Amino acid sequence: MTIPADLQYTKEHEWVRIEGDTATLGITDHAQEALGDIVFVELPEIGRQLAPGEAFAVVESVKAVSDVYAPVGGEVIEVNTLLESEPEKVNTDAYGEGWIAKVRMNGETAELLDEATYTTYLEE
Numbered sequence: 001m002t003i004p005a006d007l008q009y010t011k012e013h014e015w016v017r018i019e020g021d022t023a024t025l026g027i028t029d030h031a032q033e034a035l036g037d038i039v040f041v042e043l044p045e046i047g048r049q050l051a052p053g054e055a056f057a058v059v060e061s062v063k064a065v066s067d068v069y070a071p072v073g074g075e076v077i078e079v080n081t082l083l084e085s086e087p088e089k090v091n092t093d094a095y096g097e098g099w100i101a102k103v104r105m106n107g108e109t110a111e112l113l114d115e116a117t118y119t120t121y122l123e124e
Contacts, residue, residue: 003009009028025096035064043079046078050076051073052072056068056069076101
């Protein structure tokens with residue numbers, strides 16, 4: 001399992017790619033693997049204000065339904081509508097086409113881990 005070094009992670013297995021004041025959010029490869037085949041993704045509303053750690057999306061698999069928690073605070077400015085018809089993209093490309101939402105950040109973040117710290121966390 002490859003863990004991209006250019007992202008940051010949460011202990012709840014979300015990832016965030018920060019570019020300027022925009023953050024792209026998704027779930028990690030570890031999370032999608034634990035969930036199994038994803039059959040539905042409930043996306044957040046555009047314009048919704050998120051607080052760090054707040055549940056903002058739901059991922060449903062053949063095994064379980066899981067909340068997805070915001071690693072950063074801010075306003076949802078875009079959602080990945082591809083997941084409405086192809087939720088399995090979260091399984092096949094968790095760090096690419098499987099992203100869930102983009103947020104205009106307000107500066108608040110949850111406790112974020114770098115790739116090395118997240119890797120160590122997974123091994124514990």
